[in-house]
Amino acid sequence: MPKDHDKNTETLKNETPKKKSRGKKQSGVVDPHAEREAARYDNPIPSREVILGLLDAAEGPMGFEQLTAALQLEDEDARIALQRRLGAMQRDGQLMANRRGKFGLATRMNLQTCRVIGHRDGYGFAKPEEGGDDLFLNNRQMQRVFDGDKVLAAIIGQDRRGRPEGQIVEVLERAHAEIVGRYVEEGGIGYVVPHHNRITAHLLIPPKRKKKAKPGQVVTATITDYPTAILGAKGEITEILGDHLDPGLEIDIAIRSHGIPYEWPDEVLAEAASLRDEPTPKDKEGRVDLRQKAFVTIDGEDAKDFDDAVYCEREGQGFRLWVAIADVSHYVAVGSAMDEEAAERGNSVYFPERVVPMFPEVLSNGLCSLKPKVDRLAMVCEMSIGADGQLLDSVFYESVIHSHARLTYTEVGTVLAEGTHPDVKQAYIPDLMRLHDLYKILRAARDRRGAIDFETTETRIVFNDERKIEAIVPVTRNDAHKLIEECMLIANVATARFLDDSGIPALFRVHEGPSAQRLENLRAFLGELALDLPGGETPTPEDYQKVLALTGDREDGHIIQTMMLRSLSQAAYQPDNGGHFGLHYDAYAHFTSPIRRYPDLLVHRLIRHLIRSDIPLQQVRRLPGVSALKKSSIYPYTAADMSALGEQCSASERRADEATREVEAWLKCEFLRDKVGEVFSGVVAAVTNFGIFVELADLYIEGLVHISALPGDYYQFDTVKHRLIGERTRRVYQLGTPVVVQVARVDLDDRKIDLEFPDSDGVSSEGEKPAAKKGKPKGRSRRGAGKPGKKGEGQKKAEGQKKTQPAAKKATKKSPAKGRRGTRKRS
Known part of the structure; x- marks a missing residue:
């Protein structure tokens, strides 16, 4: 195979087969990596390191002609090779071309190579590949990218919450070639609503490209035009997966939406x-x-x-x-x-x-x-x-x-x-x-x-x-x-x-031990339950096991195990x-x-x-x-x-x-669709600023009691102690609290289960109601809202709004927490 310049990083367009070296001197620049380049290419040019060093020493960005002159590249083949190398360095986020077409170091231009993380509410974050704080991307910035895209981003200030705010300068690499979702038609216009909840932009489908898809069907669409700051994305339907509730469809959707290879070449x-x-x-x-x-x-x-x-x-x-x-x-x-x-x-x-x-x-x-x-x-x-x-x-x-x-x-x-x-x-x-x-x-x-x-x-x-x-x-x-x-x-x-x-x-x-922040959060949680994790700043597995040994007979034992498990990092291959x-x-x-x-x-x-x-x-x-x-x-x-x-x-x-x-969450939602209105006993498995997640007894399924569905009061979220406390009643909802709930709503598309209390405060008569504590808990106030409005409002701050309904059958913006899953027999 031809050893084209920088093909190891990404396939290049308009490549030509290598030509045998004519023995002509390509550059008078001293390159410490010359032997490496000569081993890789028959017609070598100065290495990336030389180009980066040249631009770093320059007073400002350099044009292509300036670079060829500085690198002493006169041969046409060498100039073409340099063009390819500069393009590859741009795709890798090492270089950036300004509006005049001049090249500069991305780091010198205050740019960072990042991966985009989308949020279901339309905004997102740019996660720097070299570490550091994530950059907040507002809805307008997210209009031109999808979750997972690789971008060059610049810090332009801070948002209202004090987080660094980013601006996308260039999209380096697209993460998605296809989108899986439901085909919808409105007013003669067809589009695909992505199944992936981190991709919020719809994919426009021109009439001639919808094939035989019918509204409501789940389809796979190939992206033909990626979004820009002005225009949205367009696509062409290439596969009709089936109707919404077809058996096994949830697996086909998950395979395609997560990009899992499933066909053998x-x-x-x-x-x-x-x-x-x-x-x-x-x-x-x-x-x-x-x-x-x-x-x-x-x-x-x-x-x-x-x-x-x-x-x-x-x-x-x-x-x-x-x-x-x-x-x-x-x-x-x-x-x-x-x-x-x-x-x-x-x-x-x-x-x-x-x-x-x-x-x-x-x-x-x-x-x-x-x-x-x-x-x-x-x-x-x-x-x-x-x-x-x-x-x-x-x-x-x-x-x-x-x-x-x-x-x-x-x-x-x-x-x-x-x-x-x-x-x-x-x-x-x-x-x-x-x-x-x-x-x-x-x-x-x-x-x-x-x-x-x-x-x-x-x-x-x-x-x-x-x-x-x-x-x-x-x-x-x-x-x-x-x-x-x-x-x-x-x-x-x-x-x-x-x-x-x-x-x-x-x-x-x-598998690494817990980070300092996770350790601090875990100890705060355990302290509320009169438990202590020994080991100081570097607890050992024995210290963890000592705590677990004390939880065997406790009703909240599995909740404690869950919190301890969440404090640990995920194992990886290194x-x-x-x-x-x-x-x-x-x-x-x-x-x-x-x-x-x-x-x-x-x-x-x-x-x-x-x-x-x-x-x-x-x-x-x-x-x-x-x-x-x-x-x-x-x-x-x-x-x-x-x-x-x-x-x-x-x-x-x-x-x-x-x-x-995702598949298990979908199946569990489908299982509960016919049980709307039924009452179950359960236990509080997680507490957030927008409500409590309850695990239904014997079903191993979790649903959310939204903060607006809690008994009439304003509630404050204690982030350290993982609990919601009523301002007036001092009613407490915390991990492990036994409750009785009713299935209020099931949303298959978003894989969400909404629960509510059928009467009173929902606390199970079999469980002991937590005693009210005096004094104001720490944490920012998150109060119960009235009837939630359009999608997304249920999780926003609701200070100043008076609660008018004892319950609200509203889906939350967060998907239900996963059901507890054990490990396979192989470790």
């Missing part, structure tokens, strides 16, 4: 079709044969892909544990079509009764599924574990296994509790009991280590034949779930130690080992699911590289006849590559979480 399908149904004899060569060991898989009843199998034996007072993981890296070569598509997807996405896999089914449900009674290739982590549950040593190797049985959590849980199950062969029971004994010592070691153990409730949505929700039921975790979880955890720890010792750039799973705060590990990496997580595949590739290299390592097993492979063919990644891949995989993980939460 032809190249991927061709590669998948070339794979055999079973491993060949050649595939099995040079591998450790473990087919005689009684590996079993333990998964849920509805699982289709089995990516891990386990087996253990007694070893003195301790155990020897084998964790076999499907060897995806054997079938997916670096740089192949399947590899590039998997990197783009980042992970499989699990929706209720539907999966968007990271790999085609020939791998995920076939060759890389450890099905029973067939040979499968696996990467094995073999570990020696002491009687105290400590990892003594580990070794990694490529193997062939033969799973002896496909078992379920229910079957194994019954065996562990009762000693038998009609569907489990007697021959497997001693092996399962050994695994259970191993689990007990690993669990005891976890307790001594002080890892945080959040006992959250995972729910499962049960559908009827028409794919309507029949029930929302909690998923009970038995010892079989916990057994597999502990086996996976210790395998991931062994992997992280191995990667750390190798000194080669790799991806770790990093090349620098920062440890795992929640699990209290010094090093942690993901090894156990390469079929559904791309970071795990990268880890497997590094392990294979180390197995087949000449590096003397104790943690790998090599067999005679196994040829060493070049690093470039197995693991060609640099530290910069790992950093970029870590950010990409962390982002795709967040994207999947947001999409699945």
Whole structure:
């Protein structure tokens, strides 16, 4: 392929193939990066660093002719290359061209490269990529951009709340090529109302571009003209997803609105079709044969892909544990079509009764599924574990296994509790009991280590034949779930130690402790409940666990757990080992699911590289006849590559979480549509300045009692203590307060559930009403409003407005808080 200038940053228009260097001197400028540029381009020009240094030293912006003269570029090819480089530097936010077409440093022109964050009320924020305070963008600024766009923004002052206010100077990169939403026609004019609640601008659809869409249908529209400061965006309908309440439509919408790749490119399908149904004899060569060991898989009843199998034996007072993981890296070569598509997807996405896999089914449900009674290739982590549950040593190797049985959590849980199950062969029971004994010592070691153990409730949505929700039921975790979880955890720890010792750039799973601000907020909340988090400015996981141990018998225990969980940061993939705060590990990496997580595949590739290299390592097993492979063919990644891949995989993980939460919220709203007017008991799960979120008992669904629907009074929001207090009645609504509520309104489009109190103050007679406290609480006043007016007014300040209605059936501007979700069995 031609090595065009700066093609690594973004595809350039009007590119021409490279020409062989004519041997002519391109520049008299001394470039410290000349060798790098010469290695990348046949006709090199001065590097970006030289151009940035030249502009930094200049008295002001420079025109193109001034730059070519200063860089001594006379050859026409070099001038064209400079034009491309300047364009790429503009797109990356390094340079800015003024109205006269002169180039200057973005930093010198008081500009920042930012990502746009839209708000459902029409305004937004510009988040600087290099850190710092977000810039407020008013509605007029947001008219020309969408949520996620990359922009150059300048600070132009402060808004009314003292926040830095920004002005968009240039749009560098568009985040959306398509918009998913509902097609609407008014007065002969058609437009798409975006489903994404952070995109508020409508997409105009000219009559000839609406295809066969009918008003009310959900569609996908390609953006043909992006918005400007004057004109709105235009588009063309390219796909009709269906009518509003079609079964499964909510998943199609989430997939498209969040940009989740769901169609396989032809190249991927061709590669998948070339794979055999079973491993060949050649595939099995040079591998450790473990087919005689009684590996079993333990998964849920509805699982289709089995990516891990386990087996253990007694070893003195301790155990020897084998964790076999499907060897995806054997079938997916670096740089192949399947590899590039998997990197783009980042992970499989699990929706209720539907999966968007990271790999085609020939791998995920076939060759890389450890099905029973067939040979499968696996990467094995073999570990020696002491009687105290400590990892003594580990070794990694490529193997062939033969799973002896496909078992379920229910079957194994019954065996562990009762000693038998009609569907489990007697021959497997001693092996399962050994695994259970191993689990007990690993669990005891976890307790001594002080890892945080959040006992959250995972729910499962049960559908009827028409794919309507029949029930929302909690998923009970038995010892079989916990057994597999502990086996996976210790395998991931062994992997992280191995990667750390190798000194080669790799991806770790990093979970940092709480920030100072979150810690302060948590302590203020706990203080109101007569609880204290020890540890000073740097609490440890043991300190968190001490508090959790005190909440087991409390009615508000799960609320306390939720607040403690919210104080922690989200785990991410990083090349620098920062440890795992929640699990209290010094090093942690993901090894156990390469079929559904791309970071795990990268880890497997590094392990294979180390197995087949000449590096003397104790943690790998090599067999005679196994040829060493070049690093470039197995693991060609640099530290910069790992950093970029870590950010990409962390982002795709967040994207999947947001999409699945959105679908669950939609389904729960649909479930409550037929229950408007019904009364439920619940508990206050969150308190805001515009009302209280209540979790409905046994349904694990949250809805909002708007501040205007609280009993007649003015209410002040105490930000520190997370409560609303009535000025006159001193009535208190705070986290954990038991209440009785009625479903007032359900909005499927905005995924919002409005609740109200059917009588009195809503406090449950079964719960103790919080005692009124004297004195004015801290915090800014947020009073109950009258009947909310147009959309958005419900959350604004309402000082001075007298409350006239005991309740108002008004949707709020904030979507309902998510239902509590547990963690999957794999950590």
